[in-house]
Amino acid sequence: MNVGHPLEAFTTIFGWMQFQNLWDILVFSGIAFVPFLLIVVRAFVDNYTGQEAKAGTRKSVHMMEVEIVKALSVVVLAAQPIWPLALNELEFDNSCDQVPDISNIEDTTYQDSFDVSNATVPVWWYATMAISKGITGAAIAGIGCSEDMVRTRIELDLQRISDPEVAQNVQRFTNECFVRARSRFQNDRPDVESLLDQHGIDDPEFVGSRVYLQTEGFYDYYRAARPVPGFDYIAARDDPDYNEGAEPDYGRPTCEDWWNGDTGPSLRGQILEQMDATFWEGARDRMSGWFGASDEELEDRMIRRLVAESEVNAPVATGGLTNADSNAGGLSGMFSMVAASIGVGAHEMFTHGPMMFTIREAAPMVQSFLLMGIYMLLPILLVLSLYSWGPVFIATASILTITFWSYLWAVSRWLEDSMMAALHPSTSSYLVASNLGSLLSADGGTRASILNIVIGMLHIGLPVLFSMIVGWAGYKVADSVAAADKTTGPMANAGPATASAAGRFASRGKK
Numbered sequence: 165m166n167v168g169h170p171l172e173a174f175t176t177i178f179g180w181m182q183f184q185n186l187w188d189i190l191v192f193s194g195i196a197f198v199p200f201l202l203i204v205v206r207a208f209v210d211n212y213t214g215q216e217a218k219a220g221t222r223k224s225v226h227m228m229e230v231e232i233v234k235a236l237s238v239v240v241l242a243a244q245p246i247w248p249l250a251l252n253e254l255e256f257d258n259s260c261d262q263v264p265d266i267s268n269i270e271d272t273t274y275q276d277s278f279d280v281s282n283a284t285v286p287v288w289w290y291a292t293m294a295i296s297k298g299i300t301g302a303a304i305a306g307i308g309c310s311e312d313m314v315r316t317r318i319e320l321d322l323q324r325i326s327d328p329e330v331a332q333n334v335q336r337f338t339n340e341c342f343v344r345a346r347s348r349f350q351n352d353r354p355d356v357e358s359l360l361d362q363h364g365i366d367d368p369e370f371v372g373s374r375v376y377l378q379t380e381g382f383y384d385y386y387r388a389a390r391p392v393p394g395f396d397y398i399a400a401r402d403d404p405d406y407n408e409g410a411e412p413d414y415g416r417p418t419c420e421d422w423w424n425g426d427t428g429p430s431l432r433g434q435i436l437e438q439m440d441a442t443f444w445e446g447a448r449d450r451m452s453g454w455f456g457a458s459d460e461e462l463e464d465r466m467i468r469r470l471v472a473e474s475e476v477n478a479p480v481a482t483g484g485l486t487n488a489d490s491n492a493g494g495l496s497g498m499f500s501m502v503a504a505s506i507g508v509g510a511h512e513m514f515t516h517g518p519m520m521f522t523i524r525e526a527a528p529m530v531q532s533f534l535l536m537g538i539y540m541l542l543p544i545l546l547v548l549s550l551y552s553w554g555p556v557f558i559a560t561a562s563i564l565t566i567t568f569w570s571y572l573w574a575v576s577r578w579l580e581d582s583m584m585a586a587l588h589p590s591t592s593s594y595l596v597a598s599n600l601g602s603l604l605s606a607d608g609g610t611r612a613s614i615l616n617i618v619i620g621m622l623h624i625g626l627p628v629l630f631s632m633i634v635g636w637a638g639y640k641v642a643d644s645v646a647a648a649d650k651t652t653g654p655m656a657n658a659g660p661a662t663a664s665a666a667g668r669f670a671s672r673g674k675k
Contacts, residue, residue: 165294166257166301168570169528170272172535173254176293179539180283184245187543196243199550203231235551242556243546245284257301260309262528262577289542292560296567303571310577311454313584314615316447317594325438325470333392333431334371334471340389341419342371345382354379363464364592370468372423372432383419391416395428435467455591465595524623527573534566558638565634569627576622583618 167173190196207228251269258266266272285293325331349368356375360367363374376382391397391414402415423431436444448462457465542559549555588594 165254166297167254167269167532168256168300168567169532170256170263170266170269171274171529172532173251173256173269174274174278174280175532175536176254176539177249177251177280177283178278179536180245180249180285181280182540183542184284186540187243187245190543190547196547199235199547200232202550203235204228207231234553238546238551238553238556240287242286242288243543243551244286246287247285247290248282249285249290250282251280260574261312288556288560289539289563292563293567296564299564300567300571303568304574307571307574307578310574310581311450311585312577313454313581313588313594314577314619316450317584317588319443320447320466320469320595321473323439323444323466323470324473325435327434327438330431330434330438333434336388336390336392337419337422337431338371338471341383341386341422342373342376344386345373345376345419348382349375352381354381363461366592370464371471372464372467374464377420377423383423386419388416388419388422392422392428395421432463432467435470436463438470439466451591451594454585455594457591461591462595465591469595524573524576524619527623527627528570531566531569535563538562538566561634561638565631568630572626572630573623576619576626579622580615580619583615587614 167176187196254269256266256269269275325334346368356379359375359378367373368375391412393414395415395417397411397413397415399411417428421427425431425433448459451457451462452459538559545555545559
C-alpha cells in the first residue's frame, strides 16, 4: 500500500494504534455495549407508543432484530480491529522526486522519532485505504512526472554567498576590476558583436563578463589595487616601489588571473563553492536538459545570480539613499526609509520563502495528520452513531476525498511547472536574479505574482473545490434517501386502505 508522503506512513500506523487503544477502552469500560441497549429501548418505545400493545410489541421485536443485525455488522466490519498492518507494508513511491533525497521510508528521521511498528485495522477501513490509495496512485501515474522547475527555482533563490571573505573579494573585484573595465567599455565601444551574440547583450553587465575576459585591454590590463591573499608576490609584475625586505606577503594579480585563478585562488571558483554541491549538480543537469545550455553558461548565470543577490541583500535604507535633508523637515526622508524597508521586506518574504510554495510543501503533511485524526477518532464516531452505517459511509467518503487530494496536487505541480516553462523559456530568463516575487526585478515581480497566484489557486483551490463537490453529492444523496422515506411512508399506509376499498367494490359487484 502506497502513501503520499513519508510522514503519512508513520501517522497512519500511529492513528490505527490509537484507534485500537480507544476501542479497547470503550469495550473494557462497557461503553461500547451501550448502543445495543439504546437500540432495544428505542425500538420498543417508538413502536409501542404509537400502536396497540400487541401490534407494537411484534413490530418492536422485528425492528430491534434488524437494528441489532445492522449494528453488529458495523462492529464486525468497521469497529473490531482484525487486519494486521505493519510499517514495512507501507511504501512511498518517490519516482517523481516529490520529496528530494528520499528513496524509502527508512531514509527519513521519522523512523527514529516515531516509535511505531504495526497496528490492527478493521476490515472495512483497510479496504477503504487500499481502494483509495490504489485509485489515487493510478491517477497520479497517468499524469507522469513534472519537470519541477518551480522547486528548483525556489532552491536556487535560497543559495547565497555566506562566506564573508568571499563576499569581500567579490566587492573588491567589482570595485577594482569590473567598474574600471565597464567604464572603458562604455567609452571605447569596441567591436565585440561576435562575443555579444554568443554570450548575450547583457554580458558586459556581469562581473565575470566574457567580453572583458576575452578582449584585449580589459581584464588582462587592469590589476588589483591592493595585494590579494593567495597570490604570490612577483616583483616583475607587482609594484617595484617596495623596499627590499618590505615586500608584501601577497601579490597584485591581473583581473583575468584573479577571476580565473591561473596563479592563485579563482574568485569564480570561490563563488561557485558557495553553492550546495549536491543540489547544484542535480540542478545543473536538470537545467541543461531544459534549456540545452552548457555547464559553463549555467555556472556563469548562477554566479551572476549570487553576486546580484549579495548586492540586493546589502543594507539598502541608508542615509545616502533616503531623502533626509533637514530643509525638507525630514518627513520625506522618513517616507523614503519606510518605502525602502517595505521593498526589502517584500523581497525577503517572496525570495527566501514564498508562502505559496511553503503551502505546497506542507500540504501532504497536513493531509497525513488529517487522515490520522480520522482514523483515531473513528471508535467515538461509531459509538455515538449507535453503530449506524450512515456515519460509516460519511467517514469513508472523507477518507477517499482527503486521499484523492494527492492526485489534485500532482495535477497542480504539472500545471505550475508548465506555467514556469512558459514564463521562463530561456536560461537567462529562468536564472535572472531577484526575479521570483521580487519588487526589485525587471518586471516588478509580475511573473512571480502570476506563479504565486497559480500555485495558491491550484494547491488550495482544487482540493477545496473537490471537497465541496463531494459534500454536495453526499447532501443530494441524503436528501434523496429522506425523500424516498417520506414517499414510502404514505404508500405503506395506503396499502390497507386500498385493500379495503377493493373489497367493498367486489362485494357490491356480487350484489
